[in-house]
Amino acid sequence: MEHLHQTPTETPNTQSFPGPREHTIPRNANSAAEGPTKPIALSVATSEATADRQLAGLVTSQLDLLTTARAHLTQSPEADVVVMLAGELTETVMDSLSLLAAHAENPAQCIVLVTGAMREQQLAHAIACGVVSILSCKTVSPKAIIATALTSAYGGSVLPQIATRWLVDGMRNRKDPTPDEYGRHPGGITRREADVLRLLANGRSTEEIASELHYSERTIKNIIQQMMLRLDLKNRVHAVSYALRAGAI
DSSP states (O other), X not given: OEEEOOOOOOOTTOBOOOGGGEEEEESOHHHHHHOOOSOEEEEEEEEXXXXXXXXXXXXXXXXXXXXXXXXXXXXXXXXXXXXXXXXSOOHHHHHHHHHHHHHOSOTTXXXXXXXXXXXXXXXXXXXXXXXXXXXXTTTOOHHHHHHHHHXXXXXXXXXXXXXXXXXXXXXXXXXXXXXXXXXXXXXXEEHHHHHHHHHHHTTOOHHHHHHHHTOOHHHHHHHHHHHHHHHTOOSHHHHHHHHHHHTOO
């Protein structure tokens, strides 16, 4: 089991996810109908909060009741599904999601996030890191967590209604019949930002990026700073990781 350090933080403009409003959205109708076809490798990650660690113990105990033909525990880099237990979605937990994505050795790995209140901006970052299902830590049972992990592994997605609406509204807002000259890439990154991030990913310095894109160094710095502020990104490495996971570069 992987433990993550957690520090308290305020979460203004958050939305709690009530359990009864959660529903499943199959990503592949055929796979959802056919059911599991191979065992999944499952990893459980948790914050240092006592409640999260206790829930992790219940989840692993529940997993022991399953036949090994359905699921088994493994380390997170190789896992098909990582269950992240975090009662509070702190900055540390958000950073941990980025690390899970960056260190994943399984290209098909996805994450089931079990948490409390969430901001819309955090949802976008979580999805970019590989989160496909979200459950409320206040109402969910260990059995439901395992079931959601299996659903997620075989092409499904369990999301609260409010999260689904945020995604729909986000897509509607991006549907612009007359986009600006920069356009938009996945993850809400502009074409100009994607150009900068692509060069950053290749190890270019600010000076080299400015020269290649024919901008001043100050303009490049402003592009990066404004993007990080808008997307709630911590630093340049975090920005590149986010863009790679979102498919923007």
